[in-house]
Amino acid sequence: MNLLRNTEKHLSAEDIYIDAVRINPSIGLTTVYRTLDLFSQIGVVQKCDFGDGRARYELADNPLKKSHHHHLVCVKCKTIVDYTDFIGEELELMQKTEKALSLKHRFKIFNHTIHFYGICSKCRLEA
Amino acid sequence: MNLLRNTEKHLSAEDIYIDAVRINPSIGLTTVYRTLDLFSQIGVVQKCDFGDGRARYELADNPLKKSHHHHLVCVKCKTIVDYTDFIGEELELMQKTEKALSLKHRFKIFNHTIHFYGICSKCRLEA
DNA sequence: ATTGGTAATGGAAATCATTATCAAATAAAT
DNA sequence: ATTTATTTGATAATGATTTCCATTACCAAT
Numbered sequence: 001m002n003l004l005r006n007t008e009k010h011l012s013a014e015d016i017y018i019d020a021v022r023i024n025p026s027i028g029l030t031t032v033y034r035t036l037d038l039f040s041q042i043g044v045v046q047k048c049d050f051g052d053g054r055a056r057y058e059l060a061d062n063p064l065k066k067s068h069h070h071h072l073v074c075v076k077c078k079t080i081v082d083y084t085d086f087i088g089e090e091l092e093l094m095q096k097t098e099k100a101l102s103l104k105h106r107f108k109i110f111n112h113t114i115h116f117y118g119i120c121s122k123c124r125l126e127a
Numbered sequence: 128m129n130l131l132r133n134t135e136k137h138l139s140a141e142d143i144y145i146d147a148v149r150i151n152p153s154i155g156l157t158t159v160y161r162t163l164d165l166f167s168q169i170g171v172v173q174k175c176d177f178g179d180g181r182a183r184y185e186l187a188d189n190p191l192k193k194s195h196h197h198h199l200v201c202v203k204c205k206t207i208v209d210y211t212d213f214i215g216e217e218l219e220l221m222q223k224t225e226k227a228l229s230l231k232h233r234f235k236i237f238n239h240t241i242h243f244y245g246i247c248s249k250c251r252l253e254a
Numbered sequence: 255a256t257t258g259g260t261a262a263t264g265g266a267a268a269t270c271a272t273t274a275t276c277a278a279a280t281a282a283a284t
Numbered sequence: 285a286t287t288t289a290t291t292t293g294a295t296a297a298t299g300a301t302t303t304c305c306a307t308t309a310c311c312a313a314t
Binding site for chain 4: 139140141156160181182
Binding site for chain 4: 255256257258259260261262263264265266267268269270271272273274275276277278279280281282283284
């Protein structure tokens with residue numbers, strides 16, 4: 001959790017493992033996966049897939065989380081851009097939707113993700 | 128493309144391969160992957176990751192697509208629920224956001240996904 | 255009709271993230 | 285202190301996706 005709190009990046013399980021080994025050299029990759037899965041299930045960590053074949057993990061939204069953000073993904077070079085603009089406007093709608101969905105589908109919802117997919121300027125010029 | 132047009136499901140590459148073989152028995156799985164990747168890059172197909180280790184593909188939004196929908200994911204049992212409610216309200220905001228993001232980050236955006244994460248009623252009762 | 259070059263194809267092997275297995279280590283309970 | 289249960293990590297297994305490469309399809313120019 002501390003590793004995730006202290007970064008703005010989207011860390012993969014292996015990234016986290018490499019960091020964790022510096023703190024506790026005897027830790028195993030399996031434990032990292034197990035713990036991330038646990039954290040994800042209790043809702044404190046958000047597992048993200050950006051389509052590059054490996055999962056990323058970031059702190060789920062809560063008081064500890066500095067900034068809620070959404071993602072902009074380039075489907076060519078797989079670049080991921082975080083954006084925090086327009087979040088305010090989105091938030092109200094998302095909360096409304098979340099509440100309605102919770103009731104209708106009997107889900108206890110604790111997080112959401114929004115991804116926009118497209119092609120970044122760099123890849124568009126190269127094409 | 129026809130296979131994707133004629134289903135409401137989220138097909139995996141293998142699902143599509145199995146269907147494709149019935150039409151052209153000599154087609155290879157590699158070609159299916161290659162073609163799906165191509166379609167995804169040109170924006171007519173949306174590649175989705177639901178956290179179960181295999182990618183799913185569906186028609187990207189366009190006039191051919193019957194219904195735009197978003198996803199509700201149970202982080203315990205990995206169940207995925209499509210919902211089409213509230214889409215109308217979301218759409219206006221998403222289009223506005225999309226336009227603003229396109230300008231600011233110089234992305235050509237052609238799709239978006241919204242996922243809500245939580246725990247379904249079944250898993251909540253079992254816990 | 256033939257040629258030659260390029261692009262597309264598919265099968266097999268390789269890759270790589272993730273999961274399962276299991277024995278050892280640690281903690282908890284009696 | 286001894287037994288029991290839980291957690292851990294190393295290794296192996298799994299399985300989706302990619303890479304590699306030989307073969308084939310395509311097509312324009314001869």
